Amino acid sequence: MFSSISHFKEIWASETEATLQCLKMLTDESLKAPSFGEYRSIKRMVNHIIACADGIPWEAKLPVNFTKQEYHSVQEMIDAYKKATLNVQTAIEQWTDQTLQEETPMYGESWKKGFALWVTVVHQIHHRGQLTVLMRMAGLKVPGIYGPNAEEWKAYNLPAAD
Numbered sequence: 001m002f003s004s005i006s007h008f009k010e011i012w013a014s015e016t017e018a019t020l021q022c023l024k025m026l027t028d029e030s031l032k033a034p035s036f037g038e039y040r041s042i043k044r045m046v047n048h049i050i051a052c053a054d055g056i057p058w059e060a061k062l063p064v065n066f067t068k069q070e071y072h073s074v075q076e077m078i079d080a081y082k083k084a085t086l087n088v089q090t091a092i093e094q095w096t097d098q099t100l101q102e103e104t105p106m107y108g109e110s111w112k113k114g115f116a117l118w119v120t121v122v123h124q125i126h127h128r129g130q131l132t133v134l135m136r137m138a139g140l141k142v143p144g145i146y147g148p149n150a151e152e153w154k155a156y157n158l159p160a161a162d
């Protein structure tokens with residue numbers, strides 16, 4: 001749970017950039033890749049990530065202008081994601097550290113607003129991980145976000161990782 005606005009803003013900026021790194025490696029062709037079984041396709045996964053970026057904070061009563069839409073090209077997705085995350089970054093200025101302690105109805109439960117923001121961040125991390133798997137399955141390179149990816153590791157001339 002976040003207990004300070006400044007901590008949220010720091011993490012939000014970092015995780016937003018990490019997600020953008022993934023989105024920038026997509027191609028419009030990759031958005032046509034089929035889903036696997038009943039799981040989300042790349043296109044559906046990215047649309048979900050975008051919708052939740054400001055959708056979850058909106059549910060927690062952050063004053064963002066949330067509208068759920070479907071995007072069809074990588075550039076539309078990047079632009080929409082940037083807009084959604086900027087909406088959150090701007091709207092959070094209306095809350096205080098004390099606001100994060102307030103309870104709010106969320107999905108049939110009562111959550112502290114700081115917890116809702118934490119869920120927003122980890123939800124994006126969770127789905128970004130799923131997206132990188134789908135990207136690999138579609139033959140795309142993935143960014144080394146929390147450490148080197150396979151290609152970067154190899155470029156460092158290091159032995160294969162366990």
